[in-house]
Amino acid sequence: MNYDVLLDVRGLSCPMPLVKTKQELTKVQSGTIIKVIATDKGSMKDFKGWADIDKSVELLQQSVEKDENGKEIYVHYVKKR
Amino acid sequence: MNNEALKFDSVNLVNSLSIQVEDLKKQLDNLKDQLSEIIAQKNKVAIVVFSGDLDRVIASMIIATGAASFGKEVSVFFTFWGINAIRTKRKLKNKKWHQVMFSLLNPKSYSALPVSKMNFFGIGAKMLKMMMKEKNVNTLEDLIKIAKDLGVKFIACEMSKDVLGIEDEELLEGVESGGVAYFLSHSLNSAMTIFI
Numbered sequence: 170m171n172y173d174v175l176l177d178v179r180g181l182s183c184p185m186p187l188v189k190t191k192q193e194l195t196k197v198q199s200g201t202i203i204k205v206i207a208t209d210k211g212s213m214k215d216f217k218g219w220a221d222i223d224k225s226v227e228l229l230q231q232s233v234e235k236d237e238n239g240k241e242i243y244v245h246y247v248k249k250r
Numbered sequence: 251m252n253n254e255a256l257k258f259d260s261v262n263l264v265n266s267l268s269i270q271v272e273d274l275k276k277q278l279d280n281l282k283d284q285l286s287e288i289i290a291q292k293n294k295v296a297i298v299v300f301s302g303d304l305d306r307v308i309a310s311m312i313i314a315t316g317a318a319s320f321g322k323e324v325s326v327f328f329t330f331w332g333i334n335a336i337r338t339k340r341k342l343k344n345k346k347w348h349q350v351m352f353s354l355l356n357p358k359s360y361s362a363l364p365v366s367k368m369n370f371f372g373i374g375a376k377m378l379k380m381m382m383k384e385k386n387v388n389t390l391e392d393l394i395k396i397a398k399d400l401g402v403k404f405i406a407c408e409m410s411k412d413v414l415g416i417e418d419e420e421l422l423e424g425v426e427s428g429g430v431a432y433f434l435s436h437s438l439n440s441a442m443t444i445f446i
Contacts, residue, residue: 180386181386182385182386182387182388183312183387184312184315184316184319185396187316187319188315188318188319188396188400190319191318191319191320191321191400192399192400219319219320222320222321223319223320224321225321
């Protein structure tokens with residue numbers, strides 16, 4: 170999937186993946202797609218809940234992937250409305 | 251029916267219709283006002299921090315930063331022991347003796363808050379901080395800074411400050427003060443209020 174901005178929040182835990190993404194979103198223009206990479210497992214549900222409530226953001230896709238060391242990472246694609 | 255009567259009738263009809271339309275317009279405006287009020291309310295969150303325990307204060311700051319990230323306007327009211335959570339230093343000058351005692355018995359800043367359980371004279375708090383660091387959870391200091399960056403409003407209870415003899419210079423910069431009415435005006439206009 171294409172994206173405009175890559176945001177690496179690996180190592181950060183709740184609520185930082187959300188906070189950092191929100192801060193990034195306020196900097197970019199509407200329509201911008203941000204790819205967020207997190208190691209916080211809770212971010213999967215967090216991002217879903219966030220997109221449900223906050224109408225300024227659209228959650229395009231989420232997936233669980235493995236990094237180069239075989240550790241699970243959680244990838245989110247969000248778009249600023 | 252002659253022409254005159256017909257004309258009179260239609261004029262009457264137009265008049266009554268235009269009155270009804272005006273009435274509907276007014277009702278619609280009223281509804282619009284109410285709706286925008288409801289929408290504004292849904293966009294606010296109020297939090298009361300009564301506790302001065304590290305674990306509880308951290309929970310309050312995580313909720314505050316989370317809600318701010320959701321795009322909500324968040325106000326946090328610090329009252330009673332909660333005042334310790336926004337205290338940056340201890341000042342003993344100009345205090346009465348019992349306020350000095352109280353001040354000495356309370357943590358001198360938010361970096362020295364105890365935990366609500368298993369504090370063991372501060373060892374518990376230190377351990378919790380260590381465990382949180384291991385898991386990359388932000389410290390209270392970080393969370394407070396992030397909350398302020400996100401525009402979370404901090405309000406200190408005027409009465410608690412007064413009773414404990416705490417002055418503005420002992421508190422975090424940019425903290426407002428207010429009474430119960432100020433809190434209620436926020437809380438009653440919020441979608442939710444949390445008491446911690």
